Amino acid sequence: MAPTKISRRDMLKALGLASAGAALAACGTTPTVPTTSATQAPVAAGEAPAPTTAPAAADAGKKYKILHWAQGPEPTDPNAVLEAGQTRRVAYQLIADQYMKEHPDVEIEWYRFPAGSNVQEWLLARMTAQDAPDIYWANTEDLWPHINKNWALDFTEYMNMPNPYVSGNTAWKDQFQDVAIFSQTGPDGKLYGVNMDGAGVLIVYNQQAFTEAGIESVPKTWTEFIDAQKKLQAKGYIPFGANLNPDTCCYPHWAMAHLYNQLTYNTILTIDDDKNQVITAKEVAQHAQKGDALDWDAYLKVAHLLKEWSQFFPVGYEGTTDYRQLFRQGKVAMYMEGNWAISEFQSSPTPFEINWTAFPVITKDIWPQSTENVVRIQGAWGGMQYHVPGYLKEKEPDKIPIIMDWLMFSSKPENVTNCLKETSMVSLTKGAEAVPELAPFNQPYDRAVPYQSWQTLSSSGLQAEYKLWQAYLPSSMSDQEFIDKAKKDFDAEVQKVLEANPDWKV
């Protein structure tokens, strides 16, 4: 039945069509602005917040609707039915209501990020279709790829304007702490977003487990730390929850950040070319070409320390063990967590008491060059890292000042404080206060880590470094093999970054 031979003429016809198609494809590669067609689509129960006053249709001719993905402080869906003990988030809704009262021509609607979606995939689709929310959240290390693709709008002009809602303010950017400004600065020096809050990382532990295992005082140095884990293991606990899965946040690069920055405390800032106390992708890429981006001896030491540590990880840590679930079940004794979990622990508490402690210090007996300083991951990875899609500049330029005005209103210190009360994030807005439960995160430290592991380069770099640990930790790789592989993988990642940014080549 089915033909077994294709005649030569048919083949030529097919090739002809293919090349014609190729020529066509070569012409149209950039998506043009689509016109949205109105089609009947079933709409579920509306989620628009109830405005406190009806919009005064008389005066303001145009009505602006701002779709805002609030992420961290996102108000709870009014239709959501909560379990016992869960609290409804309303802070940002109240702020929005007040804003809409003062500006009847603006409507703020909350974009509900599709659960289960990957932010990168979602962003790619939405930016291609140009139907993203007007304000979206994205983590600071993804900034340069977003700038390249025009996903992030330039905020500089607005950052230099005074914030009308904050008395005495002459430039919006003065409201925020330095690290917030640096994390929104692109390789070209311009500002591409606003960061109102930040995050810190500590080790959270099961107090009951520690007491049972006979650990009297919380470990402060690495040696004490290993010791404590041995005691926990003897008691039948899994001492430390970790996995090497890039989708689980965020053990490998947090551990790497702490360890590497401690070991290279005196030298890490030599590659900080622009002296802003933060190592950027551009700096890493440029120094990598000169060969001095990473201190490979320190890197090897980090590898050894991680390997020593890995004996205390759960079975299957190379894959996707859910250590957070195991912690709640009382099986895992401690793990590294960000301060956003405080509000989670409040709304659904564990059956045992928990506490927070700082990452252990590497002492001179382990690494002779150690300065024994305390480093902390503290920076702009908060729930209020807001960006605006770049395409709005062409598509809806008159909406941009409205969006910026709303963001300026949001960043009033009292407004940020109210949001922080619910999210328990660290404040990066001057004058805004964090919740008292964040006290452990306010303990003094010497330096916030400037270098975040290969993640600094790109998200692909992050994946590559995770794979390096997947290869090294469970294996019996020799030191030389490890360093060779690490250097090779690192170079490949640098090449990818240079491919995307040819102007970073030296």
Add this chain to the structure above:
Amino acid sequence: MSSTSLRVPGETAQSVIRSRRRFRLGDDWKIALLLAILGFLTFVPVLLLLGLSFKDQQQMADAMWLPSWPLHLRNYVKAARVIRPYLMNSVVFVLGTVSISIVCSTLSAYALGRYDFPGREFFYIAILALLMIPGILTLITTFVVTVKLGLNNTLFGIWLPLAAGAQAFQIIVLRTFFASLPNELFEAARIDGARELTMLWRIALPLAKPIVSTLVVLQILAVWNEFIWPIMVLSDPQRYPVILGILRLTQLITERDPGAQFAGYVLAGLPLLILFAFTSRTFIRGLTSGAIKF
């Protein structure tokens, strides 16, 4: 021309079943036992899913895999509440995609299978080649086309590309079927002056009912479970199909609940189960009509 000389696919199967009692094929019970064991093993994941769907967090922590009492029906209540808004979306997606797809593929398969027109081989090869193109290769570029046509976040943006993707398989199967229909059936009608489309409608389609039903059921299953394409095309999460609505039970702090998530999957499969209950005879008949081969 007597009708007994006409061999329609599936006809032989029926006669074999009737005459099977004459064979001595060994004791049924041994075979049935083996099949029962294999069937049970095949069903184990479904049973486990059901078991997990009735547990709460504490039961999962204590004994995850053994059935535990009391059965927490509230998982199902919660899951139903969360996914209900999305059910209609899935239904609409399925109806539109399957209608467009089956109509187009039946017409094309009939043309390709029964008429020797110029370019027939070429078109068939072109369609075969489509099956071999990895879906992920064209994911982004298809999305760009969809956006350029202004179909993002619309129903047609869901219907048309999914219908396009189903054409190749459906045409291949239907073409084989239509080509295997004996010419005599059509000759008689043609002598009587029937037009081509009438013959398709009155002769070929009724015979094709089992196989078309099979293809329809298979496509309903595929569209109901499709999640990659809707996530890209739809920017409004309220328009999501059920399969994505369930993800709310895995992520949102207020709604994260593994037991309810599994309950949600069971509920999402229920409409399919009901569909299957009504169509299983035809579906199985369509698959066993012997027309599906390469």
Add this chain to the structure above:
Amino acid sequence: MATLTVRAARPEQRSLRRTARRVRKFWFCYVMMLGTFSLLLTFSYYPAVSAIYHSFTIWDGFRPARWVGLQNYREVFTSEVIFRKAFRNMGLLVLWDVVRAATFPLLGAALIYRLRNEKLAYVFRLVFVLPIVVPAVVGVLVWKQLYDPNVGLMNEILKIVGIKPIAWLSSPSTALPSLMLAGFPWIDGVAMLIYLAGLLAIPSEVIEAAIMDGAGSIRRFFSMEIPLIIPQIRLIVILNVIGSLQSFGWQLLVTRGGPNNATTVPAWEMYQSAISSGRFGVASAVGVVLFILIFTLTLINRAAIRSNVEYQA
């Protein structure tokens, strides 16, 4: 007397005229295919050609594409991860998929075929086909839970028997075999029914003759039933090859290609290059290589799996 010289038309002219006549005769065929081909041209062919074009460029989806010729292909073929690990994993998985698809459902079909009681046969047909109602996603997630090294059922069973827990999907050495093991006993209902259809189509005279010749059940299976359902086997094999070469569901939902590239496949590398790294050129190059592979395997499939006893139903 005037002679009429009829100049014979040249062969090409003759066939062109003939073709034109046939086009006019079958005009309605082209109309009938209009729906399909407008769909396919827009959403299948154009995107495919565009993707193939972009495999020769560096493109992030937003900035203009830069032509780089075969650079992406060179990267694919020299990359340790993509070329060696991913293709090797895929080769093993596809091989296993083919063996699995050609054996277990066939076994189930042969067993049902031999049942005398018709009601029982119908029940079992239903039993094996019912699980397709459960979405594939769910199946993967249930198996993910089963494989969990700390709370999964597989390790619970091992604990009871007294064997040390295995890391299943979480260890590079056991991840790929775990992938292959999932789905036991691998009797896909649809494939089974297709095989059963082929078996039922064997005319009763042939069976009777074999039985009278004294051929036992097993002998009949190997020398008669299998050769006679070669077209069905071929279809299932090729569909599984095509599906298997493209699938990355497990990687997307569970393993993310790890641990340490133990479960990565070219389709997954393609997805990662496009979504996570924004390198559509490289992603398209991998896709084109896959396409050529599938095409070649399809041709081999048709040529290699043959039978002398192929029966035209």
